[in-house]
Amino acid sequence: MSTPKTGPLAGCKIVEFDAIGPVPLAGMILADLGADVIRIGRPGTEGKYGPGDKILQRGRHRIALDLKDPAQRDQALDLIANADALLEGTRPGVMERLGLGPDDCFARNPKLAYGRMTGWGQEGPLSQSAGHDIDYIAITGALGAMGRKGEPPSPPLNLVGDYGGGTMFLALGVLAAILSAKSTGQGQVVDTAMTDGASVLMSMFYAFHGIGMWTEEREANLLDGGTPFYRCYETKDGKYMAVGALEPQFYAVLLEKLEIDPADFPQHDRSNWPNMVQRFTESFASRTRDEWAEHFEGSDACVAPVLSIAEAPSHRHNAARQTFAEHDGAMQPMPAPRFSETPAAIGETRDLTVEEALALWS
Structure with missing residues (x-):
């Protein structure tokens, strides 16, 4: 079996359902910090890695289940019964149709932190619409504030919506729900929307705008390239x-x-x-x-x-702090933040059978 994990989240058990965007990064960060994460992928993904997966899926146990098969769905529920948290990134209603929605999971595990990640949120006029980072930050005021004057706004990679407004709020929300469940005995749904998170990231700029310190013209403000310094x-x-x-x-x-x-x-x-x-x-x-x-x-x-x-x-500062290192054949960022008593580390990535995964948490 694998070496026991270290880190401040050692002993925390998380089920992560296959998704794109913010969910894999959230799973990676939580695994880096010591959580025992079992990632459920689709059949046929065993032993395979897509672009970026060597980094984004690091430190997990990986299994494959056909969630449309009632028997395999029940195996997922068996894992969830012993988990502290769940991460999923499907459109609203998909998990319910699979028999893996919050009610199904709370019936097996009332203390579960059920982390949901979407662009628009679980409800609202756009909740069933497709979208990507650029769309989510477009309606928050963030995208419109970025870029050169007189030119189209510049997408800030997918850092503001997917990862800043998505991943970080998902990880924070799930950890908060786990803490709450430990004191109350009651689990809950964490509805994480990139539109909500990106809006919170814009708090300072809304404050500046409200007192006349921020204009809507790009390259005319303190932090948007408008100042020479x-x-x-x-x-x-x-x-x-x-x-x-x-x-x-x-x-x-x-x-x-x-x-x-x-x-x-x-x-x-x-x-x-x-x-x-x-x-x-x-x-x-x-x-x-x-x-x-x-x-x-x-x-x-x-x-x-x-x-x-x-x-x-x-860069000599990054090298001195070992901010990056080669791991599993790829140069990648090392875990952050850093802890004095429970240092985080990249764990072993292992493909397991369902039976091995169930035995691991039994």
């Missing part, structure tokens, strides 16, 4: 440096490192910002990215090199 600049070799010198003391260091007289560019003189942008652009274009990175490293100018996915693992 919070944006990226191209370097001599066609790469980029990220500048985030928001506070006056950091802005002062930025000017010092760029050898610019502070008297020429008072930080919040908006009328002079176009000239400031031009000066910063010319300065950064005079050296390569790596030359600037060395020049700024260790200072309080809040300047960093913009690295590619291929480059990031080799």
